[in-house]
Amino acid sequence: MNKKFQSIEHITKQSLSILYRLEPCPSLNFQYTKKEYIGDITLILFPLSEKLKKPVEKIGKDIGNYVNSQLGDMITFSIIGGFLNFIFKDSYYLHILKQMLNKNFYNLKLPSENIIVEYSSPNANKPLHLGHIRNSLIGHSISKILKIVGHKITKIQMINDRGIHICKSMIAWKKLGKGETPNSSKMKGDHFVGKYYNLFDKIYHKEIHDYSKKNKDYNDKNIPILKQARILLKKWESGHHETINIWKKMNKWVYEGFKETYKKLGINFDKIEYESHVYKFGKNIVKNGLKKGLFFKKKDGSIWVNLEKEGFDQKLLLRSDETSVYITQDIGTAVERFKKYCIDRLIYIVGKEQDYHFQVLFSILKRLGYIWVKKLSHLSYGMVDLSSGKMKSRMGNIIDADSLILEMYSIVKKIFFKNFSNMEKEKYSEVIGLGAIKYYFLQVDPRKRILFHPEKSIDFKGKTGTYIQYTYSRIRSLERNFLNLCSLTNKDWSNIKFDLYEKKMIKILQKYPLILKKSAMYLNPSLVANYVYEVSKNFNNLYQNKRLIDPLKIIHSNIRMNIIHVTGNILKSGMSLLGIKMLDRM
Incomplete structure (x- = not known):
């Protein structure tokens, strides 16, 4: 800059x-x-x-x-x-305006870092849900913001494709599926596999109920379907041919479903990693740590770490049957990434309920002697709640991403575009519906919990993505009208006098590079989201109080069109960083 x-x-x-x-x-x-x-x-x-x-x-x-x-x-x-x-002085406002018309206005030239941003990271046993939407939107937006200020970004998704939770879906399908597939049931792949995960849960709770009637002492290990899932996990880890084939087939169904949902949301990744490829690395690191006396083994053969001196408790690292737990896999993944990539920072975007997990993970890596642990950070975001229980997904009480997206499209179609063709309705409802979701989620500091109101997120007058999109389309309409009524000129600007509305607009617009810098520094897309709303609100104030196009005042109309043009560009740039498309006409 x-x-x-x-x-x-x-x-x-x-x-x-x-x-x-x-x-x-x-x-x-x-x-x-x-x-x-x-x-x-x-x-x-x-x-x-x-x-x-x-x-x-x-x-x-x-x-x-x-x-x-x-x-x-x-x-x-x-x-x-x-x-x-x-x-x-007016000459200073003119100086600022000319600077903002320069293509280098957004060029912050900050020291560049190689940064990995890990986000979304779903389990391969059910569809993406409301929490995944917030996670993905935060990760995608932060990646864009870090990139625009000069950093080199690698966006990674780690898919949790192995473990007992995956085997639960597999055993339910193996026992009750009778060869059913997503195509035969006409279901999206991730929803199909999720159906069997839920079916496992129903059987599991019924068996607990039946077991409790006959036995006073409840023991999880004695529940038949859970025992079968654990046996399946051991078979998977030993490379059992039939088990591996079922696992590959069901995971493929899920990935196809994820791909479709991500495409709707406009989310993408530079690399996709799978836990199944790295979990053994973690196991070997844990075993080596045991040999060095950093960890300890219990009588049942399980391996633990004692972190009481660090302010935590004892943490399981490897089960007695030598199967991995989540933290084992995360240890292996972190170590492999620093071997594979040249990393200045690694940012995990994971929900607030995992705060303790990451504190423990970083403590274990520090104990293992990895000096790069200081390059790790956990962006902890709050959960998302719905304002009512009206939107029920096919998965029960948890709202899946696909259901929310379809519901938003439906709300947009009901409110707008009554006189539009079906093709136009589809196009505009997608841009406005997704814009409403993304803006509502990203306007709130990631670290805070949010309550999502579908109807409130679509409002031409409120603090919404729709309001900002409409402001942008108004700006582009004014530019088209100006070109029909006036001619472009940059002469005789030296004696121009700015009024209070114009001065305020220029002062707000000049803040954009600083907002980008702060948003990147604090990993907070809400700073950009709230800024573009402030820009929109002040532009509409200018629009309502001043005549922006006057063929009899060509010089001043040109000045105002330049202010308007910068405003439109900043709105488009800022909303793009939030993953939101703009419409030239609404």
């Missing part, structure tokens, strides 16, 4: 280095100037006064004079109490 564009904030930091030898520069507290004072942006001087041991008046004058000299008298300043108020 052009250094002059960074302007006051950047030059203020520069002034502290040159005038006061203040290195590194402390965090500076800028804010919009309060309405009762004259100014555009204000620097709070008290923290600097305390650090430099100098009066606020002197510091304010030194900084103000330095900034003024660097910007060629495009600003003035005043000092009121401990506040340095910068006042932008």
